[in-house]
Amino acid sequence: MSYKVIVDSCGELTAEMKASGRFETASLGLEVGDCHIIDDESFNQAEFLKNVAECPTCPKSSCPSPETFMEGYHCDAEHVYAVTLSSELSGSYNSAVLGKNLYEEEYGEKDIYVFNSKSASVGQTLIGMKIAQCEERGMTFKEVVAAVEAYIEEQHTYFVLETLETLRKNGRLTGLKAIAATVLNIKPVMGATPKGEICQLGQARGIKKALKNMVDCVIADLKDPESKVLAISHCNCPQRAQDVKKMLEERVKLKDIIILDTRGVSSMYANDGGVIIAV
Known part of the structure; x- marks a missing residue:
């Protein structure tokens, strides 16, 4: 069964995840003063930290749009999963869910599930790895969702x-x-x-x-x-x-x-x- 995992850009991807072709990033936006940065492969950490240190105002982030997630769901994969940073910390989860609704209005039903990581950063990485592990074991879509939700409940x-x-x-x-x-x-x-x-x-x-x-x-x-x-x-x-x-x-x-x-x-x-x- 073909599958795809979309992780918002608060979650880091390992080299193996990137190479697998199964993972995609939904980029958040970053604001440092008047400078707008897209958190994608072009992100330069050293330059960013220098800009933050020199900027008198606090940097801000903005979550991916529902359309970004909708476009990510529109693919050949039969099972599509999204992993977002905690819904208590960002609008990314709500955006991903809205993107699912938009997709279904436009294209009809599909096996799409949005995981609220209740974490961030490498917490999301591990959840993405768990999804792939379950899929590679040949679990059904519902079994993957149940196993990964249980994993999230145990994660610290x-x-x-x-x-x-x-x-x-x-x-x-x-x-x-x-x-x-x-x-x-x-x-x-x-x-x-x-x-x-x-x-x-x-x-x-x-x-x-x-x-x-x-x-x-x-x-x-x-x-x-x-x-x-x-x-x-x-x-x-x-x-x-x-x-x-x-x-x-x-x-x-x-x-x-x-x-x-x-x-x-x-x-x-x-x-x-x-x-x-x-x-």
Whole structure:
């Protein structure tokens, strides 16, 4: 059975995913001052981070249009899946659902399903990989949907950032109590609630201790680690990502650990030096 997976550009794609021809990106837009950037293959992280650092206003993102998703669904694949960042953080999920409705009005019924990742970044990557794994096993469309929804319910996301300012200024930290003062170099360890909202899991003084604290949180939540693929994404800090991988490998045996660079949207919210984990 032919299938296709559309991941909005907050989700990173591995080299294997890109090479498979099964995956497509629905690009979000990024605004840095007067500059509009499309988060596609042309995204230049170094240039983007430089522009953000020099811009007095906070960068913003805009979700893909319903028409973008509709065009993605219009293909030869019999099963089409979309994976969007958490509906609590973006309009991308609603846009993908609206795109499905538009497609069906225009072309009729088709097996299309939109997954609300309740995560972001590499959380979406792992969900995309899970869809492909289920499809390759020959599961029916309904079986794939059920298996992947169950996977999403069990998935955990964690992150440590140098600054939460972009998230705060763009209203993504609503409902959170005041975050500890940055003057003390306190770095919060953040995660996602089951609903897909951002929550605080802990904090530590300095980034190294915060990363260790994050690893502690990952280990505490892990069940059946040998069957799990863990993904790490980083914004312009490959050594930091490798250090986190090493910390994990010293304490637990996982099926695999993959490391990816953040794309545009994740780079915008994670900021220079941010590390995200999903498992």
